[in-house]
Amino acid sequence: MNNEIYDIAIIGGGPAGMFSAYYASLRKLKVALIESLPNLGGQPQTLYAQKEIYDVAALPKVSGTELVDQITEQMKLMPCDQFLGTSVTNIEENDGNWKITTDKQTIVTKSIIIAIGNGAFKPRKLTFDYDPMIEENNLSYFVNDINDFKNKDVAIAGGGDSAVDWAIHINELAKSTSIIHRRNRYRAMESSVDSLNDSTVDQLNPYIIKGVSFNADDPNKVDILLKKIKSENMKTITVDKLLVNYGFVSDSKILRDWNLELEGPFIKVSQQMETNLPNVFAIGDIATYPGKLQLIATAFAEGPTAVTKSLRNIYPDRDYFEHSTSMFS
Ligand SMILES: Cc1cc2nc3c(=O)[nH]c(=O)nc-3n(C[C@H](O)[C@H](O)[C@H](O)COP(=O)(O)OP(=O)(O)OC[C@H]3O[C@@H](n4cnc5c(N)ncnc54)[C@H](O)[C@@H]3O)c2cc1C
Known part of the structure; x- marks a missing residue:
């Protein structure tokens, strides 16, 4: 009080x-x-x-x-x-x-x-169950301090303005940055999409996230299980941080x-x-x-x-x- x-x-x-x-x-x-x-x-x-x-x-x-x-x-x-x-x-x-x-x-x-x-x-959260401890250090729905991503392997989920803008900005200080979007087109300002295309951000499109779990070899990292849309292709990427921007x-x-x-x-x-x-x-x-x-x-x-x-x-x-x-x- x-x-x-x-x-x-x-x-x-x-x-x-x-x-x-x-x-x-x-x-x-x-x-x-x-x-x-x-x-x-x-x-x-x-x-x-x-x-x-x-x-x-x-x-x-x-x-x-x-x-x-x-x-x-x-x-x-x-x-x-x-x-x-x-x-x-x-x-x-x-x-x-x-x-x-x-x-x-x-x-x-x-x-x-x-x-x-x-x-x-x-925030709209991931719709599947995951270990809630992942939200302690590895998964976030907001950016509190961009420096949290410094020198980290980062994945950003979403295809709107914020996801695209954060991908561009975080990529300036992260070790690596990927953006995961279920469509090939982004819902973002044309100038932002141009900047994304000119950047080194790895664009994983069209993929959806099917699961997130701690990495077996390095529990400080998380594995993100991805499925390609309209295909049976699955792949896993391992990152330090996952930022979800689903609105x-x-x-x-x-x-x-x-x-x-x-x-x-x-x-x-x-x-x-x-x-x-x-x-x-x-x-x-x-x-x-x-x-x-x-x-x-x-x-x-x-x-x-x-x-x-x-x-x-x-x-x-x-x-x-x-x-x-x-x-x-
Ligand atoms: C896509 C879009 C484009 C727009 N473009 C324009 C434009 O060009 N020009 C224009 O004039 N207007 C525009 N608007 C409208 C404008 O954004 C709103 O009129 C304006 O934001 C209203 O301000 P507000 O402070 O009343 O509400 P909000 O901006 O909605 O802020 C309310 C705040 O209250 C907080 N809150 C809610 N409940 C609680 C609670 N229980 N406890 C504590 N905090 C709480 C929320 O988290 C939020 O931060 C646009 C709106 C949208 C969605």
Whole structure:
């Protein structure tokens, strides 16, 4: 149990949650930002890191990952407490505050901003059984630190943007890199596919993975059993690391137990982003109202509205300045 009582706890570290965390910190509120994945960035980081975005004000063209890097830089100006790799499972009122239960710890706060997008992302995992110990050192679904792959024999499974991009980047420092994809064509940006074709990455297409097990001679390595599509050809490759990039699934069903007024899978909010629960706000893709647009620009605007209403609710006697230049002075 963290003993701090936060002014605002923001659930979800996508564009909406990240910008609101920064803005709330700028307004001198004590902020907790809680994100279920090991890294911030939400959909732009997780689902379309390399895709270009053209409809964010003042940024003529920016990729998903560049946008997240920019907000991350901005957040460094006004740091807040971050709880990464932490999934919120419940919220309940407690002595005039809110108690947030997560899979790691309990967080107490005066107000909450729910910014969970389409819900918590989970990686699509390999569909066959394997020794769970393999996930300790050899098999991962995320890249936490690219240096984990330095001087290693690495296989990357998947054929989308992230698999292709990781294959190119990891190959720059790995001993050897293979990419395993069940089709001959990748679902990735043409420029990334060109870079992959120009690289030394071994492309194992069209193959699917049928099994993963510890190598009998060297238990620090794993054997990956591969089957060629539409053929009986099988082969085994031995690597130090297998990175699986089969995409993500998301789920917002958890909200049904939080006593929120919903419209379909979305949370109904007022013009000030208030939900039906006191001092609980919702912003970004999860929030709905007439005319709602599911855009990053919308999410960025909804954050300051929710933060300002929360600030006025929890500190009604404070003086308010609503331009950043007055806040920094
Ligand atoms: C392929 C694609 C292309 C797009 N292109 C554009 C575009 O060009 N321009 C544009 O404006 N918009 C675009 N969008 C939409 C845009 O990405 C979303 O509107 C935006 O990401 C919404 O931000 P958010 O912070 O509300 O949600 P998200 O980005 O979904 O972030 C929510 C975060 O909350 C976390 N979370 C969920 N549940 C929990 C929990 N229980 N506990 C802790 N954390 C939790 C999730 O892990 C996630 O990181 C695109 C979307 C997709 C899928």
